[in-house]
Amino acid sequence: MAMFGCIIAGRLVQTNMQQVDATKYVFDLEDPQSINHIVVFMTGVQAFPPGFAATVHFLWPSPSAAPQWQLLGMLSNEKPSAIFKLGGNKAVASAFTNSNGMSPTTVMTPGIAATSPAQLGISVESIDIVMAQINTLHANSPSRNPAAAGAIVRNVDPMKLVEKVLESLYNFCSSFAGPLPPMSTALFGMDWGSTFIPLKALQDWYLMMQRKLKADPSGGSIIRAD
Known part of the structure; x- marks a missing residue:
């Protein structure tokens, strides 16, 4: 066996x-x-x-x-x-x-x-x-060796990197989306649609990306993220 x-x-x-x-x-x-x-x-x-x-x-x-x-x-x-x-x-x-x-x-x-x-x-x-x-x-490993991580990044299509960043932003912020409060159209003076994302969600995402880049300056952790 x-x-x-x-x-x-x-x-x-x-x-x-x-x-x-x-x-x-x-x-x-x-x-x-x-x-x-x-x-x-x-x-x-x-x-x-x-x-x-x-x-x-x-x-x-x-x-x-x-x-x-x-x-x-x-x-x-x-x-x-x-x-x-x-x-x-x-x-x-x-x-x-x-x-x-x-x-x-x-x-x-x-x-x-x-x-x-x-x-x-x-x-x-x-x-x-x-x-x-x-x-x-x-x-x-990329997390301990920025040179190795840089090798990974150089072999990635720049469009893939942009796609990963935008995908991360969308997925993170959309989890905080909620309905607009009553009378919101009158309050803001225009129709913003049925949902909104709080500014704090963008701030939290920005801080999260900063932590990732600090841990892996090459950006390889962003590319490898699921």
């Missing part, structure tokens, strides 16, 4: 992994363009040996480049499952093919319309090597 399984949001559980060597396993993931979230878990068939854990990687298919893997996170006996969100732009890292603890080099590439399967890779390694890779991943 399989030691690992995965679930792509909206699909059935996959346990059809392939063992590519003594410590590495691969899942083929069909229709990669539709993958947004993926859950990876240990099935409970067996635990990691003492002192071992696993790194989890994602391979985005590219017809014009050598295979490169993105480090997503880890599994361990203490953390037997994890959920990962894959962005529209695929950040890939050449880190799955060896287990020497070398930090992955992240390369940002725009999303590619692909018909070939993506792959999920799981590599069982010593806990020291796993934690070294995870620490590097966290150090290079």
Whole structure:
């Protein structure tokens, strides 16, 4: 029986992994363009040996480049499952093919319309090597590394950024919309319609955006927001 399984949001559980060597396993993931979230878990068939854990990687298919893997996170006996969100732009890292603890080099590439399967890779390694890779991943995350975040922003269409900002403004402020008070037409001297948004809603949205930009000056958190 399989030691690992995965679930792509909206699909059935996959346990059809392939063992590519003594410590590495691969899942083929069909229709990669539709993958947004993926859950990876240990099935409970067996635990990691003492002192071992696993790194989890994602391979985005590219017809014009050598295979490169993105480090997503880890599994361990203490953390037997994890959920990962894959962005529209695929950040890939050449880190799955060896287990020497070398930090992955992240390369940002725009999303590619692909018909070939993506792959999920799981590599069982010593806990020291796993934690070294995870620490590097966290150090290079957009929230902690403005340079990395800037790479994400540069690969996003400016129109998408504007769309995200306007979508955030509309969704936030519309939640405060309410009916106009009685006699409002006479009070304001013109017909403003049937609803209004208080000025405080705009002020609160502005302060919220300021906090986001302070935490992530690149604006990447705005682009990645659902």
